[in-house]
Amino acid sequence: MEFEPVIGLEVHAQLRSDSKIFCSCSTQFGAGPNTHTCPVCLGMPGVLPILNRKVVEFTIKMALATHCRINRENSFARKNYFYPDLPKGYQISQYAYPLAEAGGIEVEGDENRKCIGITRIHMEEDAGKLIHDEHFPASYVDLNRTGVPLIEIVSEPDIRSAEEAAAYLRRIHEILVYLEICDGNMEEGSFRCDANVSLRPRGQEEFGTRAELKNMNSFRNVQRALEYEIKRQQYVLEAGGEVIQETRLWDDAQGVTISMRGKEEAHDYRYFPDPDLVTIVISDAWIEEIRGTMPELPLEKRERFLRDYQIPPYDAGVLTASRALADYYEEVVRLCGQPKVASNWVMGDILRFLKEDKRDIRDCPIPAASLAEMIRLIEDGAISGKMAKEVSEEMYRTGKPPQTVITEKGLVQITDAGALAAVIAEIMAANPTQLAQYRGGKDKLFGFFVGQVMKATQGKANPQLINDLLKKMLP
Amino acid sequence: MELYSLTIHELQEKLRAGEVTAAEILASVYQRIDRVEDKVHAYITLMRESAQAQAAAADAAIRSGDIRALTGIPIALKDIYCVQGFTTTCGSRILHNFVPPYDATVVAKLRDAGAVFTGKANMDEFAMGSSTETSYFGDTRNPWDLTRIPGGSSGGSAAAVAADECIAALGSDTGGSIRQPAALCGVVGLKPTYGRVSRFGLVAFASSLDQIGPFTKDVEDCAILMNVIAGYDPRESTSVNLEVPDYRSFLSRGIAGLRIGIPREYFIAGIDPEILTSVRQAIGTLEKAGAKCVDISLPHTEYCLAVYYIVAPAEASSNLARYDGVKYGFRSEEGRDLLDMYKRSRSAGFGDEVKKRIIIGTYVLSSGYYDAYYKKASQVRALIRRDFDEAFQKCDLIATPTSPTAAFHIGEKTDDPMQMYLSDIFTISANMAGIPGISIPCGFTGDGLPIGLQFLGGHFQEGTLIQAAAAYEKTAGMAALMARQKQAKMNF
Numbered sequence: 001m002e003f004e005p006v007i008g009l010e011v012h013a014q015l016r017s018d019s020k021i022f023c024s025c026s027t028q029f030g031a032g033p034n035t036h037t038c039p040v041c042l043g044m045p046g047v048l049p050i051l052n053r054k055v056v057e058f059t060i061k062m063a064l065a066t067h068c069r070i071n072r073e074n075s076f077a078r079k080n081y082f083y084p085d086l087p088k089g090y091q092i093s094q095y096a097y098p099l100a101e102a103g104g105i106e107v108e109g110d111e112n113r114k115c116i117g118i119t120r121i122h123m124e125e126d127a128g129k130l131i132h133d134e135h136f137p138a139s140y141v142d143l144n145r146t147g148v149p150l151i152e153i154v155s156e157p158d159i160r161s162a163e164e165a166a167a168y169l170r171r172i173h174e175i176l177v178y179l180e181i182c183d184g185n186m187e188e189g190s191f192r193c194d195a196n197v198s199l200r201p202r203g204q205e206e207f208g209t210r211a212e213l214k215n216m217n218s219f220r221n222v223q224r225a226l227e228y229e230i231k232r233q234q235y236v237l238e239a240g241g242e243v244i245q246e247t248r249l250w251d252d253a254q255g256v257t258i259s260m261r262g263k264e265e266a267h268d269y270r271y272f273p274d275p276d277l278v279t280i281v282i283s284d285a286w287i288e289e290i291r292g293t294m295p296e297l298p299l300e301k302r303e304r305f306l307r308d309y310q311i312p313p314y315d316a317g318v319l320t321a322s323r324a325l326a327d328y329y330e331e332v333v334r335l336c337g338q339p340k341v342a343s344n345w346v347m348g349d350i351l352r353f354l355k356e357d358k359r360d361i362r363d364c365p366i367p368a369a370s371l372a373e374m375i376r377l378i379e380d381g382a383i384s385g386k387m388a389k390e391v392s393e394e395m396y397r398t399g400k401p402p403q404t405v406i407t408e409k410g411l412v413q414i415t416d417a418g419a420l421a422a423v424i425a426e427i428m429a430a431n432p433t434q435l436a437q438y439r440g441g442k443d444k445l446f447g448f449f450v451g452q453v454m455k456a457t458q459g460k461a462n463p464q465l466i467n468d469l470l471k472k473m474l475p
Numbered sequence: 476m477e478l479y480s481l482t483i484h485e486l487q488e489k490l491r492a493g494e495v496t497a498a499e500i501l502a503s504v505y506q507r508i509d510r511v512e513d514k515v516h517a518y519i520t521l522m523r524e525s526a527q528a529q530a531a532a533a534d535a536a537i538r539s540g541d542i543r544a545l546t547g548i549p550i551a552l553k554d555i556y557c558v559q560g561f562t563t564t565c566g567s568r569i570l571h572n573f574v575p576p577y578d579a580t581v582v583a584k585l586r587d588a589g590a591v592f593t594g595k596a597n598m599d600e601f602a603m604g605s606s607t608e609t610s611y612f613g614d615t616r617n618p619w620d621l622t623r624i625p626g627g628s629s630g631g632s633a634a635a636v637a638a639d640e641c642i643a644a645l646g647s648d649t650g651g652s653i654r655q656p657a658a659l660c661g662v663v664g665l666k667p668t669y670g671r672v673s674r675f676g677l678v679a680f681a682s683s684l685d686q687i688g689p690f691t692k693d694v695e696d697c698a699i700l701m702n703v704i705a706g707y708d709p710r711e712s713t714s715v716n717l718e719v720p721d722y723r724s725f726l727s728r729g730i731a732g733l734r735i736g737i738p739r740e741y742f743i744a745g746i747d748p749e750i751l752t753s754v755r756q757a758i759g760t761l762e763k764a765g766a767k768c769v770d771i772s773l774p775h776t777e778y779c780l781a782v783y784y785i786v787a788p789a790e791a792s793s794n795l796a797r798y799d800g801v802k803y804g805f806r807s808e809e810g811r812d813l814l815d816m817y818k819r820s821r822s823a824g825f826g827d828e829v830k831k832r833i834i835i836g837t838y839v840l841s842s843g844y845y846d847a848y849y850k851k852a853s854q855v856r857a858l859i860r861r862d863f864d865e866a867f868q869k870c871d872l873i874a875t876p877t878s879p880t881a882a883f884h885i886g887e888k889t890d891d892p893m894q895m896y897l898s899d900i901f902t903i904s905a906n907m908a909g910i911p912g913i914s915i916p917c918g919f920t921g922d923g924l925p926i927g928l929q930f931l932g933g934h935f936q937e938g939t940l941i942q943a944a945a946a947y948e949k950t951a952g953m954a955a956l957m958a959r960q961k962q963a964k965m966n967f
């Protein structure tokens with residue numbers, strides 16, 4: 001029997017607000033344990049939460065970007081459970097009345113574009129962290145992360161393969177980063193994902209029993225974990241067994257998912273409306289104000305690049321991977337007027353340099369204006385493409401503009417036809433044998449003469465000019 | 476006349492006139508505390524030294540001409556408010572050693588107004604109780620009869636004011652915890668509108684019901700304290716940003732023309748006949764003074780207690796989850812693992828009444844029971860609120876007994892929770908509806924125990940309550956009666 005996977009994803013994204021969701025403590029990552037805390041996020045007796053307006057604004061942005069319906073009135077609930085990283089003994093989250101519902105995004109699927117539905121987006125607070133001593137039987141609690149704002153983005157079970165899941169995640173990630181509401185750092189836990197996966201016989205409407213997968217901290221791991229889990233469930237079903245509804249942890253080292261807890265041990269979170277917080281009322285005016293500040297989103301930008309710059313889809317994809325890169329590229333094009341050449345340089349040398357140094361485009365030592373000027377110099381024939389490679393490397397190393405680099409390195413191309421003709425005449429005189437062979441019909445030797453000219457001019461001669469002159473003088 | 480027996484406004488006159496100093500007032504209050512505290516046990520923690528420093532600062536301020544609303548006035552705080560640097564126990568073992576690093580908003584406001592803090596008053600554990608008998612730190616006695624309870628949960632605050640162990644006090648009221656002990660101790664107690672006084676720094680019991688309010692010797696003092704503590708607090712989301720009137724301006728407006736609603740559901744069998752008689756007499760006095768009485772109905776009254784014992788425990792079960800032995804307060808050292816540590820810490824840290832309510836609250840919020848209990852209770856609560864909205868179309872305020880009985884004996888109801896819970900039958904509705912209520916003394920039983928008269932008002936109508944209470948107090952000559960009774964009965 002052929003099985004079809006049914007996958008839904010839950011993404012937790014930390015929002016980049018300066019302060020926490022219910023107090024004014026900093027959200028900065030990496031500070032000393034418990035230094036970014038106050039009585040409110042420590043859950044001391046008597047403290048009360050005050051909602052950070054920025055968090056609502058950021059969530060509205062995500063809702064708009066994913067075409068969700070924004071609930072004009074929404075509210076917080078308490079999710080009750082005991083754990084040392086949860087100082088109040090409950091997490092403030094949204095339950096019955098989330099901020100946004102019923103949206104979706106387009107994802108490049110296996111064959112063509114496909115819409116993945118988004119069930120809901122809601123705001124909540126993050127929990128702290130436990131640090132377990134390796135040498136001593138003790139655990140420590142760091143509550144810096146407690147109260148850092150999160151949004152949970154829950155997809156519909158519309159995803160049908162591990163690859164599609166990865167594509168969806170990349171899109172969500174890209175949108176969050178584009179909106180500048182999440183730094184998207186998966187290692188630091190700013191972007192986390194859980195997956196629900198089940199199988200059903202192809203053609204069957206009804207869903208199978210699902211497993212929830214946790215602990216996948218990269219796109220690659222999400223894909224690997226899903227691929228493993230799909231196979232695992234397939235073996236279980238093919239052997240006539242039943243999939244158990246349970247939570248399974250991805251074990252990266254072993255490449256398997258491991259059962260964590262079954263349904264019978266499932267928590268009863270005893271959700272109820274948080275009496276300390278009032279209903280959040282979102283006006284149309286506020287939504288419109290936020291809409292006005294929305295940047296162009298990756299998919300729209302990609303389409304515009306294809307349309308306006310006539311570059312291949314692959315190039316458009318790479319160049320719009322981040323807002324900063326797209327902005328850089330567009331600035332280069334604006335100044336040099338050559339979209340495809342600019343794309344080649346940005347995607348080729350620039351991204352390679354940055355990757356080698358693990359640098360962001362925002363920290364690129366070559367300003368867009370310099371790259372554009374260099375492209376213009378190639379176009380004008382002032383330098384050859386080969387020289388330009390050397391120029392760009394030097395520009396990256398020193399940050400100097402192309403003209404300075406060219407002057408300093410003496411890289412100016414010889415474009416004086418008279419001077420070049422003299423050089424060619426000398427070469428012809430010095431290589432009579434080859435000249436005779438060429439004239440006798442051995443056309444291949446044309447390249448030999450080009451090489452000799454380049455050698456004599458230390459590569460500074462304009463290749464086109466060499467070609468033209470040789471064709472005139474050799475016969 | 477000893478200084479400790481005076482009111483805020485009387486002492487203020489003397490302070491302004493330079494007849495007394497804040498230090499002398501405090502010394503007088505502490506002299507009283509030293510004499511009666513071991514009998515009454517109104518306090519969990521005394522703040523003698525810091526009070527002396529505050530009094531000295533008050534005297535310096537007075538000399539420099541900086542006299543504020545409460546400069547030099549000794550005030551007791553229910554041990555439910557966080558006071559920076561002072562143990563805040565909430566009457567519980569689980570917080571027996573908790574020292575808050577911050578002041579509650581009301582505490583900061585009192586501080587700013589120049590008040591002197593005498594100490595932290597005893598209370599039922601986490602404000603769960605009607606007699607102050609559930610306190611981990613022992614019970615408080617009613618100063619009118621030391622074999623009886625002072626009411627609760629703010630029993631320590633009420634007893635401290637009645638026994639002159641402070642000039643005034645603050646309490647908190649979740650289901651009558653200010654008004655009922657005020658009635659049983661013969662003092663004035665006001666529960667403001669939900670959202671009128673900041674809850675920030677008040678250790679939460681039931682967040683949608685809790686409200687802070689004053690205990691005072693007379694209505695004028697009540698207005699003085701309300702002027703200080705009422706107002707919007709940006710640190711509380713449920714705080715209401717509405718202008719605060721000068722409550723003193725209501726004191727001499729008289730009662731003529733006010734329509735007083737008499738809810739038939741509050742004058743029923745089961746009330747102590749002496750109380751019924753006294754409250755009816757008080758209403759008669761008001762009518763004579765020009766008030767107009769109207770018969771009203773609050774049809775959902777019979778559900779108040781049931782709804783309260785779902786909503787309050789539900790919220791409490793969540794609010795008290797933070798006391799887990801991890802961060803502060805009591806932790807059992809015998810835990811074998813995390814879960815065991817939680818169980819042992821909470822089992823030993825909480826008393827029986829608190830545990831009972833946590834269990835009830837956990838149950839009513841559980842999956843499969845939520846709709847039948849919590850959700851249904853929330854719906855009925857909306858009906859109770861509507862009852863009041865409709866009633867206040869017909870009247871300006873409502874008069875009822877505060878409590879169905881006068882102070883009962885220590886231990887009398889501890890084994891009968893239903894009887895205990897019925898103590899709050901007339902006070903809980905105001906918390907359900909979020910409206911203000913005041914209890915003022917209106918007489919004494921044959922045994923010489925105080926009886927309380929309750930006025931309920933519409934949202935943010937504290938001024939009207941103060942107006943009616945002041946008018947009654949004056950017309951009935953309560954000050955003189957109280958002084959005579961105290962002389963006769965409270966001779967310890």
